Amino acid sequence: MSHPQLAAIQRIISESLLIPAQSIHLEDPIAGLRNIDSLSFEMIIVAMETESGQAIDPVSLMPVKTVGDLADLLGQLKATPQGGA
Numbered sequence: 001m002s003h004p005q006l007a008a009i010q011r012i013i014s015e016s017l018l019i020p021a022q023s024i025h026l027e028d029p030i031a032g033l034r035n036i037d038s039l040s041f042e043m044i045i046v047a048m049e050t051e052s053g054q055a056i057d058p059v060s061l062m063p064v065k066t067v068g069d070l071a072d073l074l075g076q077l078k079a080t081p082q083g084g085a
Contacts, residue, residue: 005075005078008051009071009074010022012051016040017033017034018035019034019035025067026066026067026071028067030067031065033067051074051078052074052077056077
């Protein structure tokens with residue numbers, strides 16, 4: 001399965017959790033990722049904000065359960081004009 005943001009989200013997660021990017025798949029549950037905890041999840045979110053140039057509304061994180069959900073969110077952020085919401 002391919003996703004336009006797969007490589008970017010794999011890189012972000014890999015760098016945040018210090019795990020190989022090729023071990024990260026869209027269907028992986030976030031809670032099941034090796035080395036994940038609340039601080040590393042925050043690192044992922046900050047990296048996504050940096051990558052997209054957009055702030056993430058915490059409410060938009062509520063339905064996020066999988067790596068694919070994070071990839072979808074990153075795609076939405078990148079599609080939003082700078083400064084828009």
